[in-house]
Amino acid sequence: MSIAQKHGTAIIVISFLLALMLTVIPLPDWAEEIRPHWVMIVLIYWSMALPQRVSVGVGWSMGLLLDVANDAVLGQHALALALVAFLTNNLHQRLRVFPQSQQALVVFVFCVIYSLIILWIKGITGTAPSVWLIVTPSFTTAIIWPLAFVALRHARRFYRVS
Amino acid sequence: MVLDHRFQATDNFRSALSIVVDPIRYIVNLPSDAIDWASGSFVSHSTLEDQNLTLKTQNQLLKAKLQKYASLKAENANLRGLLKSAKKHDEKLERVLVTEILSVDLDPFRRKFVINKGTSHDVYIGQPIIGALGVMGKVVHVGPLSSTALVITDASHSIPVQINRNGVRAIAVGMPKNNQLELIHQPNNADIMVDDLLVTSGLGCVFPNGYPVGRIIKVETNPSLPFAKITVQPTAHLDRDREALLVWPTFGGNKQSDCKGPKEEEQ
Numbered sequence: 169m170s171i172a173q174k175h176g177t178a179i180i181v182i183s184f185l186l187a188l189m190l191t192v193i194p195l196p197d198w199a200e201e202i203r204p205h206w207v208m209i210v211l212i213y214w215s216m217a218l219p220q221r222v223s224v225g226v227g228w229s230m231g232l233l234l235d236v237a238n239d240a241v242l243g244q245h246a247l248a249l250a251l252v253a254f255l256t257n258n259l260h261q262r263l264r265v266f267p268q269s270q271q272a273l274v275v276f277v278f279c280v281i282y283s284l285i286i287l288w289i290k291g292i293t294g295t296a297p298s299v300w301l302i303v304t305p306s307f308t309t310a311i312i313w314p315l316a317f318v319a320l321r322h323a324r325r326f327y328r329v330s
Numbered sequence: 331m332v333l334d335h336r337f338q339a340t341d342n343f344r345s346a347l348s349i350v351v352d353p354i355r356y357i358v359n360l361p362s363d364a365i366d367w368a369s370g371s372f373v374s375h376s377t378l379e380d381q382n383l384t385l386k387t388q389n390q391l392l393k394a395k396l397q398k399y400a401s402l403k404a405e406n407a408n409l410r411g412l413l414k415s416a417k418k419h420d421e422k423l424e425r426v427l428v429t430e431i432l433s434v435d436l437d438p439f440r441r442k443f444v445i446n447k448g449t450s451h452d453v454y455i456g457q458p459i460i461g462a463l464g465v466m467g468k469v470v471h472v473g474p475l476s477s478t479a480l481v482i483t484d485a486s487h488s489i490p491v492q493i494n495r496n497g498v499r500a501i502a503v504g505m506p507k508n509n510q511l512e513l514i515h516q517p518n519n520a521d522i523m524v525d526d527l528l529v530t531s532g533l534g535c536v537f538p539n540g541y542p543v544g545r546i547i548k549v550e551t552n553p554s555l556p557f558a559k560i561t562v563q564p565t566a567h568l569d570r571d572r573e574a575l576l577v578w579p580t581f582g583g584n585k586q587s588d589c590k591g592p593k594e595e596e597q
Contacts, residue, residue: 188354192434194362200438236347237354238437239444239471239478242340243331289331290439295486297439 176329180222183210183320184230192237201301204309207234207245208252208282212275213320215256216263218330227253241293248285252278268314275313279306341471345449348473355434355444355476362433366572424538425578427451429459431571432476441481441506441568443467447576448475456536460575464542464565465489465530469576481568482543483509491543492531496521499531502543502562509568511544513560518551522560538579 187206195203207230214222231246238245255278256263263271283302290296323329333340432444447453449472457469459479467481480487483504491502491513498521502511516522526546532539544562551558 185354188351189358192355192436193358194433194435197438200435203435203438232347233350236344237351239440239442240437241331242344247331293331295440301439 174221174330176324176327179323179327179329180214180218183214183323186210188230188233188237191234202304202308204305204312205279205282207231208249208279209275209309209313209316210320211249211253212256212278213317215253216260217321217324219257219260222253223257224250224253227251241289244286244289247289248282251285252282255281268317271317272310272313276306276310279309341455344471345473348471348476352473352475355432356446358434359432359446424580426460427576429574429576431574433572436478439506441467441484441487441504441509442470443479443481445469445477445479445574445576446475448473448477450474451576452578453477453576458537458541458577458579460541460577461566461568461571462573463567464544465537466566466568466571466574468536482564482566483511483568488514489537489543490531490533491528492539493522494527494529494542495523498522499533500528502528505561509564510547511562511564513546513562514557516558516560517556518553518558520558522546522549522558524549527565528562538577 184207187210190206191203211222211227211230215227227249228246231244231249232242234240234245234249235242259274263274266274280303283306287296287299287302290302427447429445429447432446434444436442436444445453445459453469453472455469455472459466459468465482467479467484467487469477470480471478481504482489482502483506485504485506487504488501489511490499492499500513500516500522503514505512513522513528524546528543528546530537530539530541530543542565544564546560547563548561549558550560
């Protein structure tokens, strides 16, 4: 692994920036409530495909950027995303051989864990919304996952990111 | 996280990170900027003429009102002189700056917005933001090129107000659910009526006094409860305005940092 050439860092960075943009793009209220966790989708994909490059550290940094972009308490998304990256890294060999429907199921579970951490921190800081409102994006994230997976895999193969 | 939430100890770190986030915000804002530009550029001659006429009339009306204001100001000073009371507040106008509200989404469960001015324009934390029709909110985080502001209807926001009709003071707390505010701790027999105008009272040293906040739309008195339930509709178009004014308030000639008073607001 250590001898392997690093390719396509730019692609990884661009994909994360695109995910951040999708996170702050203005949407009507009903769509805002079901906006998928874009950054998490990209993070899960890269830490599954390239666990030696994208892992907890990247998850933490992207989480901090997400905190600033969302104007949330600094560290809440960082903690949640770092945990998701850790879980994906641990399970990446199993995740890779799963069919896409099963992957989506695992992504859904990760989303719920992520949402509950966010809900927990929001609860401590006194701004907790209802549980259902915070869990609904998990469904859309799981539905979007197969599409995002195919797109990101295509990008990885096309630009030979390794 | 405790450091950030309780002590605001990470503000510098946050504004450093916002250097990365700001370009993303500006890129996301581009389409709505483009639409604004296009709707400004492709207008027919007659529409512009009409608009020009309306604006001219409006300008005349405002000027006429301003003349009245000058005489009222003199009269007020005279009356105060007769009563030998101290001058209430500095006549100097506050410094203002027009700012654009970026069309980006923040946390869907909070009422916040992003403006395109930051520390490079002397924006500071706690600065009031005022729309064309009333108070909109105040700055909570500043970056070099953009800042985040809390809207007055956010659940964690409260603003000291005064009823314009009789000077009753109160605190209006945000109710994010309907984008309205609520007057708290008012007894059932308080002299508050539907359609009363609320203006900022200037207490708390955050908002300058005299700016409209909202109108009372509902007063529910229930004898079994200690306080009345009073609902306020904000006068500012909180979710429609694209532009707002940043104000550098003066409190009796003092700067905000020199103003001594009870700090009533949280966040």
